[in-house]
Amino acid sequence: MGHYKSNLRDIEFNLFEVLGTGERLGVGPFTEIDADTARGILSEVRTLAEGPLAESYVDSDRNPPVFDPATNTVTMPESFKKSYAVWQDAEWWRLETLPSLGGTLAPRSLVWSIAEMALGANPAIWMFNCGPAFANIVDQVGTPEQRKIGQLMIDKRWGATMVLTEPDAGSDVGAGRSKAIKQDDGTWHIEGVKRFITSAEHDMADNIIHYVLARPEGAGPGTKGLSLFIVPKYDFDWDTGELGARNGAVVTNVEHKMGLKASTTCEVTFGERTPAKGWLLGEVHDGIAQMFKIIEHARMMVGTKAYSELSAGYLAALDYAKTRVQSADLTRANDKTAPRVTIIHHPDVRRQLMLQKAYAEGLRALALYTASVQDRIQVAEYQQALSAGASPDSSADSVPAGGLADGTGGQPQRSSRQATSTDERLNDLLLPIVKGVGSERSYEQLGQALQVFGGSGFLQDYPLEQYIRDNKIDSLYEGTTAIQGQDFFFRKIVRDKGVGLGALSTEIQGLLDSIAGEGRLKVEREAVGQALTEVGSMVAAMIAQLTSAQDDIRNLYKVGLNTTRLLMSCGDLAIGWLLLRHAHVALGKLDGNGVSASDKSFYEGKLAVARFFATTVLPELTARRKVVEATDNAIMDVSEDAF
Numbered sequence: 001m002g003h004y005k006s007n008l009r010d011i012e013f014n015l016f017e018v019l020g021t022g023e024r025l026g027v028g029p030f031t032e033i034d035a036d037t038a039r040g041i042l043s044e045v046r047t048l049a050e051g052p053l054a055e056s057y058v059d060s061d062r063n064p065p066v067f068d069p070a071t072n073t074v075t076m077p078e079s080f081k082k083s084y085a086v087w088q089d090a091e092w093w094r095l096e097t098l099p100s101l102g103g104t105l106a107p108r109s110l111v112w113s114i115a116e117m118a119l120g121a122n123p124a125i126w127m128f129n130c131g132p133a134f135a136n137i138v139d140q141v142g143t144p145e146q147r148k149i150g151q152l153m154i155d156k157r158w159g160a161t162m163v164l165t166e167p168d169a170g171s172d173v174g175a176g177r178s179k180a181i182k183q184d185d186g187t188w189h190i191e192g193v194k195r196f197i198t199s200a201e202h203d204m205a206d207n208i209i210h211y212v213l214a215r216p217e218g219a220g221p222g223t224k225g226l227s228l229f230i231v232p233k234y235d236f237d238w239d240t241g242e243l244g245a246r247n248g249a250v251v252t253n254v255e256h257k258m259g260l261k262a263s264t265t266c267e268v269t270f271g272e273r274t275p276a277k278g279w280l281l282g283e284v285h286d287g288i289a290q291m292f293k294i295i296e297h298a299r300m301m302v303g304t305k306a307y308s309e310l311s312a313g314y315l316a317a318l319d320y321a322k323t324r325v326q327s328a329d330l331t332r333a334n335d336k337t338a339p340r341v342t343i344i345h346h347p348d349v350r351r352q353l354m355l356q357k358a359y360a361e362g363l364r365a366l367a368l369y370t371a372s373v374q375d376r377i378q379v380a381e382y383q384q385a386l387s388a389g390a391s392p393d394s395s396a397d398s399v400p401a402g403g404l405a406d407g408t409g410g411q412p413q414r415s416s417r418q419a420t421s422t423d424e425r426l427n428d429l430l431l432p433i434v435k436g437v438g439s440e441r442s443y444e445q446l447g448q449a450l451q452v453f454g455g456s457g458f459l460q461d462y463p464l465e466q467y468i469r470d471n472k473i474d475s476l477y478e479g480t481t482a483i484q485g486q487d488f489f490f491r492k493i494v495r496d497k498g499v500g501l502g503a504l505s506t507e508i509q510g511l512l513d514s515i516a517g518e519g520r521l522k523v524e525r526e527a528v529g530q531a532l533t534e535v536g537s538m539v540a541a542m543i544a545q546l547t548s549a550q551d552d553i554r555n556l557y558k559v560g561l562n563t564t565r566l567l568m569s570c571g572d573l574a575i576g577w578l579l580l581r582h583a584h585v586a587l588g589k590l591d592g593n594g595v596s597a598s599d600k601s602f603y604e605g606k607l608a609v610a611r612f613f614a615t616t617v618l619p620e621l622t623a624r625r626k627v628v629e630a631t632d633n634a635i636m637d638v639s640e641d642a643f
């Protein structure tokens with residue numbers, strides 16, 4: 001048995017008791033998977049996650065991949081290879097592979113539930129195994145000829161990478177200097193050095209397909225001048241997949257990291273000794289938009305990884321708190337003969353545990369709610385395809401080029417690059433919350449989970465220290481939290497003209513209205529209602545700051561000082577709302593007959609956590625709103641020397 005403990009009960013609660021995933025299964029686009037099948041899949045994935053996937057988690061941290069600079073190769077730990085092979089052979093990745101490539105169309109809420117368990121057990125396995133999701137991209141936006149590559153990636157189990165970052169172009173992708181030079185035969189040669197490239201070298205696949213942003217000679221500056229190229233590690237025969245010459249995309253370093261060591265983070269040098277040959281994806285210069293399809297998917301993945309680790313950390317802390325005996329109950333603290341009690345008796349430990357539970361279950365609720373919005377997009381597009389008379393089999397033939405729904409893994413398809421439907425805009429709005437808030441709160445609360453262990457938590461005897469090291473990356477990669485905050489306000493609220501935010505607000509208000517007569521949740525309802533008002537006021541204040549920048553451009557700094565605060569506050573609002581929604585469902589179940597003892601505890605936990613969050617966290621939003629409204633530029637006027 002490995003370190004990992006899943007929370008399948010809560011996953012199933014979200015899917016089948018709250019989000020209505022069950023009703024979408026077995027019909028429409030998901031005829032191949034009914035609710036029983038889905039439950040069976042989840043159960044099997046849990047067995048794999050807690051067993052063979054988790055098994056190599058510690059070993060591959062203590063004995064990480066080894067890079068040989070003489071051969072530019074990486075040797076993965078044997079234990080990890082074994083876990084990876086188990087996951088590949090189980091073939092659950094086919095649920096996020098397009099039917100046209102041999103996959104099975106599954107609702108995104110089911111796919112992200114599976115992802116949660118795999119990512120919690122051993123995140124690097126899921127990340128190395130992203131080839132199928134990348135294959136979807138080339139299948140959908142590649143030329144008919146290029147689509148052969150997607151099929152080869154699936155059939156040959158090739159790996160894949162997203163290649164954006166350069167030593168001097170991190171958040172600012174548009175500063176990238178890698179060049180693309182067109183060849184007479186229609187191919188391109190890439191030249192430059194890329195950094196922080198996940199999974200760019202390993203010995204678990206015969207070939208690795210890099211998705212590389214580079215600037216064609218003569219193209220303009222910034223992100224809009226970048227194009228997306230498919231650059232393989234080895235050249236290959238497009239019909240048989242037989243490998244040819246080693247291409248000039250070479251890993252020249254593997255980073256030594258704080259955590260997530262099993263995942264290789266590479267420097268990739270293109271075209272230094274031999275040309276790095278590639279193909280322009282779809283033969284269109286639309287690189288940043290194409291790459292953002294991958295980025296959005298990856299941002300959802302990072303948020304899922306983050307809370308999954310928190311969930312495992314919380315459950316470990318909970319186990320410890322129920323068995324660790326230390327000190328007397330606080331009410332008998334002065335009685336030196338009083339019996340010592342398990343630490344879960346102590347108020348401050350309870351406070352810590354309940355906050356961890358709130359964020360672990362709240363972030364899961366948020367990610368799976370977002371995934372359910374993606375389900376709705378999938379269903380709507382299936383219905384559109386049906387009414388348009390197209391084959392609804394999700395084959396690429398029925399998909400217009402460029403037709404990929406953001407953050408949905410390439411499965412649902414839409415004809416316009418811009419988000420159009422309200423659900424698409426809601427999904428876009430939610431992604432930076434899932435990623436930004438998910439990573440920040442998970443890291444913060446994993447610190448609290450470690451705290452429950454006292455000094456023992458600092459030891460490698462328990463998994464917390466590794467969870468924290470492995471988790472820290474989540475607020476950094478795929479766009480830092482600052483980037484998520486800016487994306488959230490400037491793009492997802494202002495540029496969206498508030499449509500996504502309005503949809504979220506309507507959903508929250510809808511719940512509040514529907515439970516207005518439920519006296520038992522009065523306190524929670526009022527707290528969520530107040531939080532909704534506070535967030536609305538924050539947005540209004542920031543819009544006013546933005547507007548006033550027309551008169552004094554420095555007022556834009558005031559907005560910049562608040563974007564992360566708004567993101568985090570919106571996250572708390574969404575979590576408070578979803579915990580209340582859970583509590584409402586739980587009340588209904590508890591009022592019914594035949595609730596088992598374990599379900600009774602589970603539902604009572606839902607009531608407790610909603611109450612705790614509403615009374616101890618949501619009131620903080622009032623203070624944050626006041627901070628937003630009172631923001632001035634004082635901090636921007638401080639000289640650098642005074643810091």
Ligand code: ST9
Pocket residue numbers: 127130133134136137162164165170171172173174196198222223224288289292293294295296297298301404406407408409410411476477478479480483487491
């Ligand atoms: C990294 C690797 O960190 C981490 C490894 C993770 C694990 C890897 C495993 C892979 C898993 C995933 C596989 C799945 C693949 C398959 C998926 C299937 C679907 N939404 O505002 P502008 C676009 S990698 C959508 O002017 P600037 C849009 O086209 C490193 N699109 O930006 C826009 O044009 P328009 C990760 C967006 O000022 C255009 O960009 N690095 C969005 O030029 C320009 O927009 C980062 O994440 C959006 N939210 O550039 C970079 N935003 O406006 C972080 C922009 O006309 N930096 N576009 O629509 C940023 O995000 C910056 O804000 C910036 C700024 C680069 C966008």
